[in-house]
Amino acid sequence: MSETDMAVIKPEMMKPYVWLQTSDDSIQQVEQEIAMFCPFICQEIIQKGMGTSKNCAICLPQQVSPAMLSLILDYCRFHQVLGRSNKERKAYDEKFVRIDTEKLCELTSAADSLQLKPLVDLTSRALARIIEGRSPEEIRDIFHLPDDLTEEEKLEPLRNITDDPRIRLLNRLYAKKRKELKERERIKNVEVEEEHVDERSVDDLLSFINGNDRDPKGIKTSKNKKKNRRKKDQQKNSSSKEEISVPDKKEVLNGHNIRHQSSETDGPCETSNLHHNLHHTYDDPMLEFDDDDTDDEIDPALKAKIDREVEDFARRLNCDWPERIKDFFSSTQERKTMLSTTNGNGFLRRHACMLLPCVSVFYLTHHEFAFRMKMNPPRWPLA
Amino acid sequence: MEHTFPQKVLEHLFSFIDSNKDRNAISLVSKSWYEIERRCRKKIFIGNCYAVSPTTVIKRFPELRSITLKGKPHFADFNLVPDGWGGYVHSWIEAMAVNIPLLEEIRLKRMVVTDESLELIAKSFKNFKVLVLISCEGFSTDGLETIASNCRNLEELNLQESDVDDLSGDWICYFPDSYTSLVSLNISCLNNEVNLSALEGLLGRCPNLQTLCLNHAVPLDQLPSLLSRCPQLVELGTGVYSTEEMRPEVLSSLITAFSGCKQLKSLSGFWNVLPSYLPAVYPICPRLTSLNLSYAIIQSSDIVKLIGQCPNLLRLWVLDYIEDVGLEAVAASCKDLQELRVFPSDPSCLEPNIALTERGLVSVSKGCPKLQSVLYFCRQMSNAALDAIAQNRPNLTRFRLCILEPHTPDYLTLQPLDSGFGAIVEHCKDLQRLSLSGLLTDRVFEHIGTHAKKLEMLSVAFAGDSDLGLHYVLSGCENLRKLEIRDCPFGDEALLVNAAKLETMRSLWMSSCSVSFGACKLLGQKMPRLNVEVIDESGPPDSRPDNCPVEKLYIYRSIAGPRLDMPGFVWTMKDDSSRRLELDVAGVEAQFRNL
Numbered sequence: 001m002s003e004t005d006m007a008v009i010k011p012e013m014m015k016p017y018v019w020l021q022t023s024d025d026s027i028q029q030v031e032q033e034i035a036m037f038c039p040f041i042c043q044e045i046i047q048k049g050m051g052t053s054k055n056c057a058i059c060l061p062q063q064v065s066p067a068m069l070s071l072i073l074d075y076c077r078f079h080q081v082l083g084r085s086n087k088e089r090k091a092y093d094e095k096f097v098r099i100d101t102e103k104l105c106e107l108t109s110a111a112d113s114l115q116l117k118p119l120v121d122l123t124s125r126a127l128a129r130i131i132e133g134r135s136p137e138e139i140r141d142i143f144h145l146p147d148d149l150t151e152e153e154k155l156e157p158l159r160n161i162t163d164d165p166r167i168r169l170l171n172r173l174y175a176k177k178r179k180e181l182k183e184r185e186r187i188k189n190v191e192v193e194e195e196h197v198d199e200r201s202v203d204d205l206l207s208f209i210n211g212n213d214r215d216p217k218g219i220k221t222s223k224n225k226k227k228n229r230r231k232k233d234q235q236k237n238s239s240s241k242e243e244i245s246v247p248d249k250k251e252v253l254n255g256h257n258i259r260h261q262s263s264e265t266d267g268p269c270e271t272s273n274l275h276h277n278l279h280h281t282y283d284d285p286m287l288e289f290d291d292d293d294t295d296d297e298i299d300p301a302l303k304a305k306i307d308r309e310v311e312d313f314a315r316r317l318n319c320d321w322p323e324r325i326k327d328f329f330s331s332t333q334e335r336k337t338m339l340s341t342t343n344g345n346g347f348l349r350r351h352a353c354m355l356l357p358c359v360s361v362f363y364l365t366h367h368e369f370a371f372r373m374k375m376n377p378p379r380w381p382l383a
Numbered sequence: 384m385e386h387t388f389p390q391k392v393l394e395h396l397f398s399f400i401d402s403n404k405d406r407n408a409i410s411l412v413s414k415s416w417y418e419i420e421r422r423c424r425k426k427i428f429i430g431n432c433y434a435v436s437p438t439t440v441i442k443r444f445p446e447l448r449s450i451t452l453k454g455k456p457h458f459a460d461f462n463l464v465p466d467g468w469g470g471y472v473h474s475w476i477e478a479m480a481v482n483i484p485l486l487e488e489i490r491l492k493r494m495v496v497t498d499e500s501l502e503l504i505a506k507s508f509k510n511f512k513v514l515v516l517i518s519c520e521g522f523s524t525d526g527l528e529t530i531a532s533n534c535r536n537l538e539e540l541n542l543q544e545s546d547v548d549d550l551s552g553d554w555i556c557y558f559p560d561s562y563t564s565l566v567s568l569n570i571s572c573l574n575n576e577v578n579l580s581a582l583e584g585l586l587g588r589c590p591n592l593q594t595l596c597l598n599h600a601v602p603l604d605q606l607p608s609l610l611s612r613c614p615q616l617v618e619l620g621t622g623v624y625s626t627e628e629m630r631p632e633v634l635s636s637l638i639t640a641f642s643g644c645k646q647l648k649s650l651s652g653f654w655n656v657l658p659s660y661l662p663a664v665y666p667i668c669p670r671l672t673s674l675n676l677s678y679a680i681i682q683s684s685d686i687v688k689l690i691g692q693c694p695n696l697l698r699l700w701v702l703d704y705i706e707d708v709g710l711e712a713v714a715a716s717c718k719d720l721q722e723l724r725v726f727p728s729d730p731s732c733l734e735p736n737i738a739l740t741e742r743g744l745v746s747v748s749k750g751c752p753k754l755q756s757v758l759y760f761c762r763q764m765s766n767a768a769l770d771a772i773a774q775n776r777p778n779l780t781r782f783r784l785c786i787l788e789p790h791t792p793d794y795l796t797l798q799p800l801d802s803g804f805g806a807i808v809e810h811c812k813d814l815q816r817l818s819l820s821g822l823l824t825d826r827v828f829e830h831i832g833t834h835a836k837k838l839e840m841l842s843v844a845f846a847g848d849s850d851l852g853l854h855y856v857l858s859g860c861e862n863l864r865k866l867e868i869r870d871c872p873f874g875d876e877a878l879l880v881n882a883a884k885l886e887t888m889r890s891l892w893m894s895s896c897s898v899s900f901g902a903c904k905l906l907g908q909k910m911p912r913l914n915v916e917v918i919d920e921s922g923p924p925d926s927r928p929d930n931c932p933v934e935k936l937y938i939y940r941s942i943a944g945p946r947l948d949m950p951g952f953v954w955t956m957k958d959d960s961s962r963r964l965e966l967d968v969a970g971v972e973a974q975f976r977n978l
Contacts, residue, residue: 105386112392120395128399136411143386145413154411 501526523548596620621652651675710743714750769803805830832859901929907956
């Protein structure tokens with residue numbers, strides 16, 4: 001209480017007792033000196049003149065039950081005595097919070113409602129110590145909390161990040177590309193294909209990005225078919241064993257046969273097991289995200305907007321490469337020239353492997369050990 | 384019975400919970416705790432900058448004040464990751480500049496930081512306090528100028544082991560005269576001399592300075608006057624620790640200066656030591672808890688004389704010049720030692736020219752009961768020694784043994800070192816980090832899979848016989864987060880069979896192993912939350928048959944999808960078509976490079 005507050009109090013207010021009403025509507029008398037320790041009660045007395053009689057008992061917040069009030073008053077009664085040492089107070093506090101967790105929680109809320117900050121801090125620290133080092137399940141048990149986060153929320157999958165424009169754009173391009181390829185594969189025979197380097201020119205690439213698909217109609221009409229097929233594949237995937245078995249039979253993936261080469265498929269395969277059960281419940285977000293193909297039911301205005309975005313991306317690719325990438329290239333160039341002319345550490349780093357083919361200089365935690373070789377004159381280390 | 388806390392009470396409660404692990408745990412308790420936790424989270428640690436996008440992080444934690452990011456895989460330290468691989472921080476800085484203007488701390492490790500990034504940091508965060516760049520690259524002293532000029536509340540500038548384009552030593556002059564808040568400065572990685580008078584002025588006006596790590600270009604005869612400006616230092620990294628010829632007046636001024644530093648607890652630097660100057664630090668030795676002599680080329684006798692005066696040492700980093708006899712002295716005098724690192728003075732030399740063997744490590748393990756963390760380079764080891772170490776020190780949490788020559792067997796029995804490392808994992812039940820070396824078969828991995836239940840990081844090279852080795856580790860080590868492997872005969876099977884395990888880990892690195900391109904593709908396509916990246920500098924991996932082994936493979940879990948900044952030699956295995964798109968983008972990139 002400040003001095004001005006004291007000046008305002010009339011003498012007849014300095015009664016030894018004050019009346020408090022707890023959450024169960026019961027009313028009790030409490031030593032005023034002790035009760036004033038709580039800012040809430042202090043305010044009620046001074047600003048509103050409450051608590052002088054049973055009729056105008058101070059209505060404590062609903063978090064304060066009789067049991068909690070009793071505990072809080074014990075705390076106040078101890079600490080309001082001026083002569084105590086810090087050691088005494090600390091010992092009292094440590095003993096004070098050795099109560100069951102439920103009581104501790106209640107006490108925290110009660111103390112908070114009465115604005116008794118030191119007690120809030122004390123109980124909060126005690127609760128924090130209880131929480132530290134525990135798993136989410138254990139914490140849930142202790143505090144009787146519901147396990148209401150979904151698996152998706154626990155992992156925060158891709159689909160929650162739709163507002164990152166680059167991710168959106170890239171997924172858009174992937175989806176388009178994937179459709180085109182699937183369409184091509186569907187038409188071709190399923191055979192082992194020789195992988196070939198994509199030899200299209202930049203112009204071709206940009207025209208692809210700009211939406212000048214070679215077979216727009218074809219893609220559009222087969223979209224639904226592909227969507228269903230993908231769903232079926234998805235179901236098949238999720239129902240089969242989660243481990244990626246390496247069987248003797250061929251696995252067809254995107255039109256390519258991936259034949260298992262090695263003959264020792266026994267042993268490890270059989271004995272392996274799944275540790276992570278999240279897979280059982282979690283749908284493949286990447287596929288789901290692809291399936292969420294807004295091109296289908298999209299309204300023309302939004303579609304035009306998206307097409308503009310893609311065009312924008314293409315334009316930026318063409319003449320306005322993102323600053324960051326430009327920087328990256330220019331800095332790499334600079335560094336390369338600098339390193340080769342000044343015989344800097346980078347140069348040495350590049351050639352370290354060539355000069356020491358046999359030595360496993362792999363655990364070195366200082367960069368300079370890679371270049372502390374027989375070089376004349378010895379180069380000072382970087383760090 | 385459920386007790387519902389008011390939101391602000393929970394927030395207040397959470398303010399007492401600090402560690403990342405605990406914050407992660409409370410965020411997974413329930414919807415309401417998740418919401419409250421995320422809104423009051425101040426500090427975040429992201430072990431792989433590609434695991435999540437900046438937007439996601441910012442959206443989830445709008446009140447961030449401190450962010451720690453790691454970029455390149457650990458094996459980048461050993462030149463296994465080609466230049467230009469990635470790890471650019473700029474997109475993070477951009478996002479935070481807009482959304483988190485009250486950001487105070489940025490800590491980065493193995494990331495590419497440009498001058499532009501530094502400028503953006505300097506101009507965007509008014510209350511910026513801490514910049515730590517460990518093993519970073521891509522910036523110059525120009526960038527440091529903008530930091531010095533603009534960050535009025537800067538407390539820490541730490542450039543440890545970074546590759547800085549040192550254009551001029553005058554960047555330090557850009558700290559204005561009104562700037563007085565420096566607490567920690569580490570410029571040990573810089574090559575050129577900084578402006579010494581500006582540095583002196585800076586030290587003199589920053590009363591809270593506790594850490595100062597100079598670079599080798601600071602002459603020894605300047606050290607006393609620098610120290611006299613900041614006698615309150617707790618941690619000092621000297622510059623070069625010699626002069627052309629021994630000068631008695633330099634020695635005496637050093638002695639005076641060091642005697643004045645009553646709080647000094649940690650010493651490092653010591654480039655190019657002239658032993659006659661070592662007595663200058665004797666007055667502070669009894670207080671020392673950390674001593675880094677890993678650049679000091681001095682003989683065992685000098686090292687022993689120094690360490691003999693440091694009974695309170697907790698941490699010792701030293702070159703193998705210390706020899707077995709020196710380590711025996713450490714075992715005798717440093718009873719509180721917690722961490723020991725012994726580096727090789729001449730790793731390329733194949734002949735044992737130093738009397739440092741396994742005996743040194745055994746004596747330290749016996750004599751130092753609090754030893755927890757070991758990094759030890761040597762040329763010979765035996766199963767018996769490893770067994771002794773394991774039994775002496777079951778409280779080891781980090782054990783990295785580096786026998787320099789690959790495939791070196793037990794020198795006494797000529798057997799593999801399987802049983803020795805087996806003893807380590809069996810006895811040291813709290814082992815978190817392990818690096819293997821020497822001749823090792825699949826058996827050592829069986830031991831690791833069976834016993835190393837708390838293991839979080841494992842480094843393997845030139846070890847194992849077959850996929851079984853990898854399978855043991857992936858299926859047995861429940862807490863494994865990081866696995867890095869080079870030159871081991873591990874192929875597709877173990878990887879594909881344990882594919883689900885990979886999503887529970889931060890990352891897996893495999894180079895010069897036998898994982899086929901086809902397996903990589905399969906993994907990439909089947910595992911949506913894994914980014915499977917193939918690094919191949921010899922050309923597109925799909926120009927070779929699917930069963931060809933890939934050069935390097937880096938797999939990491941991510942909720943951000945494949946990254947957008949892959950250079951031409953990195954291929955993502957996300958999807959057949961997406962891989963093609965990356966190839967196309969790479970092609971366009973190449974076009975731009977030629978402009």
